[in-house]
Amino acid sequence: MAMNGYGMTVSAIRLSPAAGGGQQQSSGAQRRVVYEGGYDLGNWSFVSIGAEQFSSLEEGSALSVTTGPSPSSAENPAYLNIKLYSGTWRSLSTGTVGGDASKRGDVIVPRGVSGSFSYTLDGAEAAAVRADGLIVQGYAMMVQRLEILPPGSAASRSSPASGGAPVSAGQPGGAGTSAAKPAESPRAAPAPAAQASAATPFGRHGALHVSGAALCDAHNEPCQLYGMSTHGLNFGKDFSRYVNREAFATLRDDWNTNCIRLVLYPRDYNGWCNGGNQKELMQIVCDGIDYATELGMYVIVDWHVHNYRPLETKAQAKAFLSAVSEKYASYGNVLYEICNEPTGSPWKTTIKPYAEEIIPVIRSHAPDAVIIVGTDTWSQDIEGPLSDPLSFRNVMYTFHFYAQSHTDSFRRRVESAVQKGLPVFVTEFGTCDASGNGGFNAAQTRLWFDLLAKYNISHCNWSLSNKSETASVLNAWCGKTSSWSESDLTESGRLIRSHFRSLRP
Numbered sequence: 097m098a099m100n101g102y103g104m105t106v107s108a109i110r111l112s113p114a115a116g117g118g119q120q121q122s123s124g125a126q127r128r129v130v131y132e133g134g135y136d137l138g139n140w141s142f143v144s145i146g147a148e149q150f151s152s153l154e155e156g157s158a159l160s161v162t163t164g165p166s167p168s169s170a171e172n173p174a175y176l177n178i179k180l181y182s183g184t185w186r187s188l189s190t191g192t193v194g195g196d197a198s199k200r201g202d203v204i205v206p207r208g209v210s211g212s213f214s215y216t217l218d219g220a221e222a223a224a225v226r227a228d229g230l231i232v233q234g235y236a237m238m239v240q241r242l243e244i245l246p247p248g249s250a251a252s253r254s255s256p257a258s259g260g261a262p263v264s265a266g267q268p269g270g271a272g273t274s275a276a277k278p279a280e281s282p283r284a285a286p287a288p289a290a291q292a293s294a295a296t297p298f299g300r301h302g303a304l305h306v307s308g309a310a311l312c313d314a315h316n317e318p319c320q321l322y323g324m325s326t327h328g329l330n331f332g333k334d335f336s337r338y339v340n341r342e343a344f345a346t347l348r349d350d351w352n353t354n355c356i357r358l359v360l361y362p363r364d365y366n367g368w369c370n371g372g373n374q375k376e377l378m379q380i381v382c383d384g385i386d387y388a389t390e391l392g393m394y395v396i397v398d399w400h401v402h403n404y405r406p407l408e409t410k411a412q413a414k415a416f417l418s419a420v421s422e423k424y425a426s427y428g429n430v431l432y433e434i435c436n437e438p439t440g441s442p443w444k445t446t447i448k449p450y451a452e453e454i455i456p457v458i459r460s461h462a463p464d465a466v467i468i469v470g471t472d473t474w475s476q477d478i479e480g481p482l483s484d485p486l487s488f489r490n491v492m493y494t495f496h497f498y499a500q501s502h503t504d505s506f507r508r509r510v511e512s513a514v515q516k517g518l519p520v521f522v523t524e525f526g527t528c529d530a531s532g533n534g535g536f537n538a539a540q541t542r543l544w545f546d547l548l549a550k551y552n553i554s555h556c557n558w559s560l561s562n563k564s565e566t567a568s569v570l571n572a573w574c575g576k577t578s579s580w581s582e583s584d585l586t587e588s589g590r591l592i593r594s595h596f597r598s599l600r601p
Contacts, residue, residue, distance in 0.1 A: 127246065130150070131145055142232060145242070147225070149229070153226045154247065158247075159242060160241075160243040161232070161239065163209065163238060165210060166238040176236050180230065182227075182229070185440035209237060230242075297394060298429045301317075320599070320600075321521075322555055323393070323556055324353060324356060324569065325356075327561040330368065335563075338560050341387045351593050351596045356388050356560075382423065399416065399432075399436070402436060418460075421465065422461040427462075431465065435447065436494070442480075447471065448486065451469045451491075455486070467492070468493070469493055482516060493520055494522075497522065500528050511551070525558065566586070566588060568589070
């Protein structure tokens with residue numbers, strides 16, 4: 097079993113059997129502690145507990161999780177959440193939640209940093225955890241204790257898995273949410289002006305296409321895209337406020353970038369499939385595309401699948417990407433990234449079949465758009481598409497790196513794949529540890545820059561935000577949303593701006 101989250105420390109986890117369903121509580125069944133300590137989930141870290149701890153788990157057993165504050169709690173007090181998985185990263189989401197938390201989709205939302213909640217497992221979930229163990233993942237909390245509760249002992253504290261007020265079918269976040277189309281289909285928009293200034297990136301290069309391992313422009317010359325990635329636009333105005341014309345103009349004119357990546361999480365906090373206001377989220381994405389287009393920049397629309405199988409939100413992906421690609425059908429500056437980091441998803445059996453359904457949806461509106469497809473294990477397993485590529489044209493494959501964690505062996509993998517003809521796009525990279533926080537490493541980052549330059553590989557840096565973590569380019573105290581000075585930038589931000597300024601426009 098595995099659990100993950102944000103902004104808390106998990107103090108303890110207990111297992112207890114569930115009530116109802118004709119199950120009788122086993123005589124002498126006891127609540128049993130399976131973890132006790134103080135594991136800081138911080139920024140989407142996770143704690144894993146082996147299957148041997150769950151041999152007695154049965155339908156109706158409950159997990160009792162006690163949480164406390166972590167250093168990241170104060171940084172993002174609005175984003176507390178936890179996810180539970182079996183040890184093979186199968187999401188646990190069909191049970192019931194009780195205690196000091198509610199449930200939105202597959203995310204458990206604690207009512208505060210410190211407290212406890214229970215999660216009662218159904219039969220299939222109990223079997224999965226019994227076989228594979230548990231993973232607990234989250235944001236801004238510390239896990240202090242986990243216990244197993246016997247069936248029935250958590251019943252008085254249980255609430256429906258949807259949590260809070262009932263959510264009806266078709267309402268965002270509800271179990272019956274319709275995926276046929278998003279909350280509001282945007283109106284069709286005109287194509288970028290054909291007379292775009294030759295001084296802008298799009299004016300110089302025009303519509304892009306893929307040739308062999310290379311991304312090429314309208315003149316059949318190799319073209320390298322580079323720029324910033326936003327943080328999650330669904331995480332609130334602290335992150336979406338950087339989607340403004342002045343910010344993009346600063347990135348183009350002062351930082352010398354030609355591309356911006358717009359990040360929309362489907363299943364994380366306030367995501368498209370997790371209770372977010374779809375009309376507002378669509379407007380933010382469309383605003384970003386419009387600002388980039390006005391400035392003659394390229395823009396990546398990122399359906400930010402994060403650590404789950406993309407087939408689980410396939411219908412919603414089709415609806416969202418269809419709506420966007422229909423509106424911007426003739427825009428030569430728009431690229432589509434259909435699954436950011438589909439970790440735990442084998443290429444042949446999951447990612448490739450998913451792409452084979454999603455790409456035709458986009459192609460039906462934008463037949464020539466460049467489409468970028470993620471890979472397994474945090475978008476690092478590029479060997480999958482290398483041995484079994486998609487048959488579509490104008491497709492590229494994702495590789496992500498964080499310089500402190502991913503060094504020589506990862507660079508060799510990228511170089512080998514590109515030399516063998518795989519078109520690789522680094523849609524996300526960081527100058528630090530893979531967690532996004534700590535371990536700033538300028539030397540390793542520069543070695544990556546050398547490789548990207550050698551093979552003309554496009555790349556976007558994570559992230560355009562002032563979140564208090566190493567990967568952010570802006571200092572936490574910086575309230576500016578454009579026109580940043582040297583003193584506004586983090587150590588990472590200064591390195592990234594210097595790098596972009598050194599590239600050929």
